[in-house]
Amino acid sequence: MASPNSSNTLSSTFYLTGIPGYEEFHHWISIPFCLLYLVGITGNCTILHIIRTDSRLHEPMYYFLAMLSLTDMGMSLPTMVSLFRVLWSISREIQFSACVFQMFLIHTFSFTESSVLLAMALDRYVAICHPLRYATILTPKLIMKIGIAALLRSAIPIIPLLARLAFFPFCRSHVLSHSYCLHQDIIHLACADIKFNVIYGMVVITMLWGLDSLGIFVSYVFILHSVLRIASREGRLKALNTCASHISAVLILYVPMIGLSLVHRFAKHSSPLIHIFMAHIYLLIPPVLNPIIYSVKTKQIRQGVLHLLLSSKITSAVRQKC
Structure with missing residues (x-):
């Protein structure tokens, strides 16, 4: 076994993989990926623009939605350059330092998204169970603290995990099984x-994703208990409808994440296409679907999108006349 050599490791080059067996179709495969990235970036930027420009949306629920949009883009954007470099046959190489930085961003924003979803669950709990105290509990100052805490809570535990990689010798293959870098790969x-790394990684996942999912579950237990005490059926449905978008966002993140973890741990010898497919679903589906779901299910966001579309049409019509 080779002895660890941090200088060799730091200067190592790794090779990314596209879609094995379909290399001749990489240019065509890049088209749907390009569309997904465009939809995700456009959708999340639209949500952020609407929340920033509409003073009526300067409320806790929409601040948390803005955080979700930022973390969605943080999850997907770090993979975009390396993916298209591989699919467009520009280069498959990635330096160790760039690989570690990419892993840091992907894993940090994945954990941050989970923390933001927990914060959104608590927001729904306060809105439904303590509506009269909603504005006094979730103040802008507290929301800012929650956002910073979510980011730090997600980033700091990742550092020891990735720093240790600098002392590993990579004397076997340098070919990664994805078009971007993942720690478990x-x-x-x-x-x-x-x-x-394996044990510490499992502890971090359990302490972050596990506690977040438990917190979300407990929040909804209290929410359901409060909703069932509402006398009218209309009132119960209205209260539950305010949670529909958040529940969808939780499922969109956790279902692919659990699927990817299971594939990595229990289906190591399955087709590489399954691993690649699950990894891309995990990173691309939340940024694409979350803005669509919130635009459809949230009246204020839907009105903001329609206003934005109509104002852009009016502006283009005026320019054509001039």
């Missing part, structure tokens, strides 16, 4: 004892 290429 790169550690299997190391010629070293990876037990710490």
